[in-house]
Amino acid sequence: MFERYNKVQQAVLETTLHLIIDKELQATSMSLIAKNSGVSTGNIYHYFSSKEDIINELYKAIVLFNGEFVTRDLHDGDTVQARFRRAWKNVIELGKKYPNGFRFIEQYSFSPYIHEASKLEAYKGGWCGPLASLYEEAVHQGLFIDMEPRMMVQMHYGSIVYLLKGHLQQHMELTDNVAEQTILACWNAVSKEKGWNE
Amino acid sequence: MFERYNKVQQAVLETTLHLIIDKELQATSMSLIAKNSGVSTGNIYHYFSSKEDIINELYKAIVLFNGEFVTRDLHDGDTVQARFRRAWKNVIELGKKYPNGFRFIEQYSFSPYIHEASKLEAYKGGWCGPLASLYEEAVHQGLFIDMEPRMMVQMHYGSIVYLLKGHLQQHMELTDNVAEQTILACWNAVSKEKGWNE
Amino acid sequence: MFERYNKVQQAVLETTLHLIIDKELQATSMSLIAKNSGVSTGNIYHYFSSKEDIINELYKAIVLFNGEFVTRDLHDGDTVQARFRRAWKNVIELGKKYPNGFRFIEQYSFSPYIHEASKLEAYKGGWCGPLASLYEEAVHQGLFIDMEPRMMVQMHYGSIVYLLKGHLQQHMELTDNVAEQTILACWNAVSKEKGWNE
């Protein structure tokens, strides 16, 4: 998840992510990060300027990683529908494979601890843009109703996120079938014709 | 929002909510709560057993309040569709009218700082149950596809929440038209027939 | 020395003064101040906003105290000469009786750790002003040569201070006789009708 960082930074970021999910930001002290990561406090400050810096770097790194994961295997040759299914399946897979990163973003995207600059930088590298383009294409092709593409993406992302939240938190089971059903429901929510136009 | 509490408790809960939204849990110290609420630290401890207690009380109070707000004006005599529209409009109105409470729940529903007991208690008084019943009714009437009602509620809640998030955070405008359009899209996502069957 | 402060502040200021003289500012940690003064760290911060604040308060308090001590018993009815002797004797007595306060001012009057504001505030309450007036009177009476009064005060203060420094540090003995001799020398330095006796 943090390949672009050096060994020390990776250890710190990974440890921090685990601790924050486990214990809250509050309870994630620098000394705990140091102990769990095997990097001395002094040396952490050699690579990060502050605790805030670590958290913000973490945020940016995860959003970037998520963006790459979600837009993976979206081939231009494929139909809009195929890419639509692929993208949302990727989101679900992401949430299941990397639940910590997923939870972290969910919890802290609203937090004042994450600077606007980090949010902006993350936003640019995220998956929102590419998906909005896909939706725009769908509108142009007459597949989708006339609604602001970013609005639709936001709506659908919410649906998927809450399914994953339920899965991670309230123990709703999220089988492949349910996933498939949900993605279809999302499609139907905004498609002009009901059902996959197969 | 905190009518069932006495004056002192109200002051503490309201102040705490503002501070947490403004500054993060971390930066919301008891002395700051004391100063901003006009209640001395000593007296806060007369009414709450700890800081954790305040936050958990806050969580429960807000979820309860939200539940009442969302299930407001859902008359048994009305059609499923009417009640569906009413409920989601209520959610949107809630998010717009009480953004702090809304944000707080979004940020902290995942947090280990909120005890499972609080989450459970809140869940029981929340709107999830009533809405799930409504959806079940819709399935029985053959209006909705055959999908786990709680799953559908979760999904739709996610859509609305993310619209509100976009509205509160990324400055997507959320007009009445867009709200109406979204609720319709939610209906279409799971209805057997496309469109309001008017 | 710190009568105008409350018990806690007095304990902190006194302890800090002793420690700084004994060990240097560097080595005077808050926890040491806490331990030696019997005031907990937390409570120190209830009365002082920072370590800097303590040191600056100390500076101001001592300069004020010194000012009062030095200008003690300067009766308007007395001759200029009598007041001159009284004042400088007071300085010598001060240095001998309160060597720590004296050393502290000597060491830190140049330090960037003491804010300009503290220096200014201290200056106004110090003894410089009253002594300068006395010297001005002496000039007007034709007793002293025509030299800037503040300059003369500064010069004489330096003489006395260095005598005290020698006394406190290099073990030069400073008997009453020597003190008397020095004050006389100071008088002669600026009294009229002198010159290189060529």
Place this chain on the structure above:
Amino acid sequence: MFERYNKVQQAVLETTLHLIIDKELQATSMSLIAKNSGVSTGNIYHYFSSKEDIINELYKAIVLFNGEFVTRDLHDGDTVQARFRRAWKNVIELGKKYPNGFRFIEQYSFSPYIHEASKLEAYKGGWCGPLASLYEEAVHQGLFIDMEPRMMVQMHYGSIVYLLKGHLQQHMELTDNVAEQTILACWNAVSKEKGWNE
């Protein structure tokens, strides 16, 4: 100022002097010295055994330098008076030309951070001894009153130092005239046949 040291040591000593005057000993960290001097921390420790060592070396170097500067051009052939004027003029010039060195000695001559050994070593190479000899000569020649020579030197040094302090700190102007006047006053202070003009 540090000609007897090698390039690296010179860089370190010069940088340290500047930093201490600017920021206090406390705030003068090894890493700051390293950064500002262009010498790596590791290498600093190759030339100095500790931070204390740097400061003590600095102290000794400056006192030696000052001693040489002050006793410059004191020719045995000249009269006592001429040498007297020369010496004190040198002190004033020193304070004006090398204010940092001057301030440093003033601030730290009292400090426990400077070892007694450094003070002793510095004392031997300083200007105190030569000046005391000069004053002794003056006493023998019947020019000066019968007072301990080292006492007189100390006194006069104090006068000059405080004039310079006023100049450096409180913005008293120190013109050549004032300097001349002050040196004359010093002479008069201890030259024979004076008394309270009663």
Place this chain on the structure above:
DNA sequence: AATGAATGAGGATTCATTCAT
């Protein structure tokens, strides 16, 4: 009930110093 002074463990961060390269 109400106050706010007092506590001291624990927080983030810095720093002199070491050591592998």
Place this chain on the structure above:
DNA sequence: GATGAATGAATCCTCATTCAT
């Protein structure tokens, strides 16, 4: 000789909580 990454004890300061009034 020279570098700067690494160490971890020590620094200043904050904080939830208690308690005398």
